[in-house]
Amino acid sequence: MIEVQNLKKKFKKKVAVEDMNFYLEDGESVGLLGPNGAGKSTTISMISTLLPPTQGSIKYNGKDVLKNPDELRKDLGVVPQEIALYEELSAYENMQFFGKVYGLSDKTLEDKIQEILELVGLTNRQKEAVENYSGGMKRRINMAVALMHNPKILIMDEPTVGIDPQSRNYILDMVRKLNRKEGLTILYTSHYMEEVEKLCDRVYIMDDGHVIASGTKSELKSILSNEETINIQVEEAKDEFADLLSSQQGINQVMKDDLGYNLIAAKGEQLLGEIFDYARQTEVKILGIHVQTPTLEDVFLHLTGRKLRD
Numbered sequence: 001m002i003e004v005q006n007l008k009k010k011f012k013k014k015v016a017v018e019d020m021n022f023y024l025e026d027g028e029s030v031g032l033l034g035p036n037g038a039g040k041s042t043t044i045s046m047i048s049t050l051l052p053p054t055q056g057s058i059k060y061n062g063k064d065v066l067k068n069p070d071e072l073r074k075d076l077g078v079v080p081q082e083i084a085l086y087e088e089l090s091a092y093e094n095m096q097f098f099g100k101v102y103g104l105s106d107k108t109l110e111d112k113i114q115e116i117l118e119l120v121g122l123t124n125r126q127k128e129a130v131e132n133y134s135g136g137m138k139r140r141i142n143m144a145v146a147l148m149h150n151p152k153i154l155i156m157d158e159p160t161v162g163i164d165p166q167s168r169n170y171i172l173d174m175v176r177k178l179n180r181k182e183g184l185t186i187l188y189t190s191h192y193m194e195e196v197e198k199l200c201d202r203v204y205i206m207d208d209g210h211v212i213a214s215g216t217k218s219e220l221k222s223i224l225s226n227e228e229t230i231n232i233q234v235e236e237a238k239d240e241f242a243d244l245l246s247s248q249q250g251i252n253q254v255m256k257d258d259l260g261y262n263l264i265a266a267k268g269e270q271l272l273g274e275i276f277d278y279a280r281q282t283e284v285k286i287l288g289i290h291v292q293t294p295t296l297e298d299v300f301l302h303l304t305g306r307k308l309r310d
């Protein structure tokens, strides 16, 4: 188990992380969800012992990690945001190199490479140079390398950024399999709510260096148990319409998106009549309207007034 208390990181004048309290139990899959710059990478760099904290403690199985990092390092696989591979070498050669760095014997090494290549779905492409791989394939090999020494805990920093949907789904399925079937403990950072929703048992929502909410997915959504989201698609958005919606009692947030507006409104209020009235008054044509149960994105919106991907 990893326990983090009062963690803080200050870079010159910039406080990147502050008052961070956090735990990760064996076998759990936990998400750090937050927009760019929230402090997710800084947090996991500190937990991975790559960056010393300005303040705070990190314990692994009750022992101080800052004084004795080796025990945690041995059990930890870290998948960084940047691809950390030798581009001119093949996937096989990269895995062989990192396996040797970890001290695997020749026989174990060969079996391990083939086992992991199968897991990441690149057995057939193992001899090709990494520089010829697609972004998604590079990310899969980046993960493969982090698995070479049989880690108990896998920490991933936004492993699906900038890749095609197919590779993204492949990675998500892989992470889920590693957690559910192989029993790996997962710490997964992302600014994609759907990924965290799909993969993680518990979630820490971060913003501007702080954890602003944490709990199981249902605990977090219960923050909005008195609210619901109303999604309105319009032909053309108009500020007067948004202003009228904002002034309506029972409507707590009005967010514009590409297709129209997302409202967070008090549950049970009969607001549809008013919404149609305001549309008529401001000559906004409503193309569709639907009421949905809250998502983690709505929780973030409720807490910060912003969308995760602003």
Ligand SMILES: Nc1ncnc2c1ncn2[C@@H]1O[C@H](COP(=O)(O)OP(=O)(O)OP(=O)(O)O)[C@@H](O)[C@H]1O
Pocket (backbone or CB within 6 Å): 011, 014, 015, 016, 034, 035, 036, 037, 038, 039, 040, 041, 042, 043, 158
């Ligand atoms: N080495 C550094 N020196 C100065 N400021 C830094 C450094 N590393 C991070 N920061 C700042 O700390 C804040 C948190 O950054 P961090 O990379 O941890 O966020 P993040 O949530 O991981 O976002 P992203 O997904 O964009 O990496 C940002 O404002 C960033 O500019």
